[in-house]
């Protein structure tokens with residue numbers, strides 16, 4: 001377990017390319033699942049040929065639940081819209097089907113999503129312009145957060161009351177009490193959901209998810225500007241330098257975007273380095 005200090009701010013949905021003081025930025029793309037489902041159903045073959053790389057097609061095919069298939073697809077569409085726009089702005093126009101977003105675990109379905117390109121010529125531009133991405137989906141939305149500097153994690157959940165049984169399963173009583181103090185922007189019944197999305201965003205930025213069960217990250221202390229989490233990291237993990245979360249409301253959902261800045265090198269400032277949201 002390592003203690004991680006996380007600063008947090010309640011915000012409106014961040015706009016495109018929210019600048020970071022260290023020179024990096026985080027951009028998000030939100031897609032209504034219904035829109036992706038409709039566009040895909042209208043012409044499945046063309047839609048897949050436009051958006052998916054050959055390496056992604058078998059992963060999509062192996063998803064047997066249609067609802068999950070569309071959610072997975074929507075995540076790729078959101079990611080590729082952002083990546084293609086970032087590359088186009090950098091003078092490297094690339095069609096979406098040249099890029100793949102696959103989970104880091106064997107089979108490409110599970111684990112932190114990783115961006116790769118079919119052509120080795122694109123490896124350099126991808127590395128220069130994109131440092132990390134993260135995905136989340138609900139029945140209504142798919143979201144991708146793209147970092148240009150540092151690591152990023154995103155989560156979104158419908159606003160709902162966790163209820164006592166679920167709350168006791170996923171949080172300690174101490175965490176439940178801290179969530180009440182920390183997330184006052186929400187009704188008391190929704191503050192547990194706020195803690196949940198903040199944790200998920202954080203654990204996605206680190207690429208570990210709830211690998212060690214619900215106790216992978218435990219909130220130890222909190223006020224309305226920051227919290228301290230005890231996190232179970234793999235032995236070789238880098239907890240980063242500055243960890244910040246933006247969270248807020250999107251219609252009847254709660255979102256959170258976590259950014260982890262790299263440790264500054266001794267004596268000089270790295271170009272494009274992400275240091276903090278605020």
Ligand SMILES: CC(C)(COP(=O)(O)OP(=O)(O)OC[C@H]1O[C@@H](n2cnc3c(N)ncnc32)[C@H](O)[C@@H]1OP(=O)(O)O)[C@@H](O)C(=O)NCCC(=O)NCCS
Pocket residue numbers: 071072075103109110111112113134135136137138155156200203204205206207208209210211212213214
């Ligand atoms: C990662 C995790 C938090 C995702 O949460 P979720 O509510 O299932 O789904 P969300 O919509 O929020 O996010 C899904 C996205 O998370 C991303 N993701 C999955 N594992 C990830 C990881 N280790 N790190 C970062 N991102 C991850 C994927 O991109 C996925 O989207 P995709 O399937 O379209 O590629 C969760 O699945 C997890 O912790 N899994 C690992 C261990 C586990 O299953 N534990 C069970 C509880 S004890």
